Each structure stands twice: as structure tokens, then as C-alpha cells.
Amino acid sequence: xxxxxxxxxxxxxxxxxxxxxxxxxxxxxxxxxxxxxxxxxxxxxxxxxxxxxxxxxxxxxxxxxxxxxxxxxxxxxxxxxxxxxxxxxxxxxxxxxxxxxxxxxxxxxxxxxxxxxxxxxxxxxxxxxxxxxxxxxxxxxxxxxxxxxxxxxxxxxxxxxxxxxxxxxxxxxxxxxxxxxxxxxxxxxxxxxxxxxxxxxxxxxxxxxxxxxxxxxxxxxxxxxxxxxxxxxxxxxxxxxx
Numbered sequence: 001x002x003x004x005x006x007x008x009x010x011x012x013x014x015x016x017x018x019x020x021x022x023x024x025x026x027x028x029x030x031x032x033x034x035x036x037x038x039x040x041x042x043x044x045x046x047x048x049x050x051x052x053x054x055x056x057x058x059x060x061x062x063x064x065x066x067x068x069x070x071x072x073x074x075x076x077x078x079x080x081x082x083x084x085x086x087x088x089x090x091x092x093x094x095x096x097x098x099x100x101x102x103x104x105x106x107x108x109x110x111x112x113x114x115x116x117x118x119x120x121x122x123x124x125x126x127x128x129x130x131x132x133x134x135x136x137x138x139x140x141x142x143x144x145x146x147x148x149x150x151x152x153x154x155x156x157x158x159x160x161x162x163x164x165x166x167x168x169x170x171x172x173x174x175x176x177x178x179x180x181x182x183x184x185x186x187x188x189x190x191x192x193x194x195x196x197x198x199x200x201x202x203x204x205x206x207x208x209x210x211x212x213x214x215x216x217x218x219x220x221x222x223x224x225x226x227x228x229x230x231x232x233x234x235x236x237x238x239x240x241x242x
Contacts, residue, residue, distance in 0.1 A: 005072075006073070006216060007215070007216040007219070008216075010132065010212070011211070011214050012212065016228075024178075027063075030222065032223055033225035044193070054182060054190075062222065062224070065176045068129050075137065085132060089128070089132065091230075094231060094234055096124075097206060098114050099118060100202050101198075108181035112176040129168045143164075147165070155171070209231055211228070211229045
């Protein structure tokens with residue numbers, strides 16, 4: 001399987017047997033780990049075709065929260081080298097918990113976001129960006145130009161030049177995307193309808209116990225969850241000497 005046109009990304013993906021993962025896959029209409037597609041989940045008062053349309057973009061990526069954004073492999077680097085590096089990286093990083101999630105608007109779309117800042121997840125994302133960057137090929141110029149059309153701040157422009165993506169380091173915002181961009185009225189209407197659906201998923205802190213490597217065969221294809229990697233146990237979860 002050639003990776004000449006493929007892109008890879010390091011994401012957080014909920015545990016495969018968790019209610020959050022099942023909800024996210026069903027809501028977006030696709031399980032990127034099993035390769036299964038689902039019909040758009042019904043939501044009273046909303047047209048199924050409209051729901052399918054507004055989830056089309058996040059469906060391609062699969063349910064996730066970005067840690068290291070999508071990138072192509074640097075020439076001369078093989079996928080197995082990236083996999084080995086992510087495994088080593090994960091083994092040195094302790095698991096932790098994020099404050100409970102909540103439904104929120106972010107840049108015009110709806111997402112699940114922590115109720116409070118979480119330095120641990122910001123540090124994990126920054127480390128992913130820095131420590132795995134030797135595997136990343138420079139972003140192609142058309143992609144950089146597309147990013148710049150969004151109207152970047154000077155700091156975001158420097159981040160784009162350094163890391164190939166403007167929303168990393170202090171610009172990073174942990175989120176699990178649920179929709180594409182919506183007008184304000186539609187977004188608020190959907191938020192009110194979705195809030196009671198996601199409420200049971202947002203009562204407890206979110207355990208971050210692993211990383212996931214996603215792969216997109218080419219830019220026209222959906223991302224697939226290639227492999228999961230366990231983080232080290234939390235320090236206070238380590239067995240005690242007797």
C-alpha cells in the first residue's frame with residue numbers, strides 16, 4: 001500500500017467501546033476504525049438529508065480531536081518509522097483526564113469542548129507537533145495559500161510557516177468536531193436540540209489514555225484509523241509496593 005499521496009495525523013480518539021465513540025461515529029455516519037458507514041442519525045425536527053450535509057466535512061476525517069494536524073511523510077521516511085516513533089512517544093507520556101466536555105460553538109461549527117482549560121492536553125498536543133515533526137514533509141504551497149485566505153494573525157502566520165498549520169501551540173483548542181460551519185440561527189437551533197443528547201456523555205471527566213494514528217490514502221478519500229497507542233499509566237495509578 002503506497003503512501004506517496006497519503007496524509008497522516010495524530011488524533012485523540014475515544015475508546016472504541018465507549019459511549020462517546022459510539023455516539024460520534026453514529027452522529028457523523030462513519031466509523032473510521034471499522035470502515036463502517038451509517039445513515040445519518042435521526043434528530044427530531046431536523047431533515048436527515050440536511051444533517052448528512054452539515055456533517056459531510058467532519059465525516060471525512062472521522063470522529064476525533066486533532067493533536068498533530070494532517071501531514072504527508074517527508075521523502076525517505078516510511079510509514080513503519082512513523083508508527084514506531086508514535087509508539088515510543090506514547091509510551092513516555094502519562095495518561096490524564098480532561099474536564100467534562102460540553103457542546104459549544106467554535107469558529108462557526110459545533111463541537112464538544114472541555115468545560116475548562118486543560119494544560120495537560122495542550123502540552124500533549126504541543127509535544128506531538130514538535131517531537132514528531134521530523135516525519136512531516138513541508139506543506140505544499142496551495143495548502144499554505146488556502147490557510148492564509150482565512151485571515152491569519154501574525155502569530156498564526158509564523159506557526160503556519162514553522163509547523164505547516166496555524167492553530168497549534170498557544171493557538172491550539174481541543175475539540176471534537178460535530179458539524180461543518182453553520183449560520184448562527186441554524187447553529188443555535190441545532191445546539192439546543194443536541195444538548196440533551198450529548199448531556200449523558202458530558203457528566204464525567206474525559207480520560208485520555210491513548211493516541212490514534214489516522215491515515216488518508218489521498219486527499220479525496222476519507223481518513224481511516226490506522227492504529228491506537230496506549231499512553232503510560234497515570235502516576236497515581238501505578239501499582240504500589242507492599
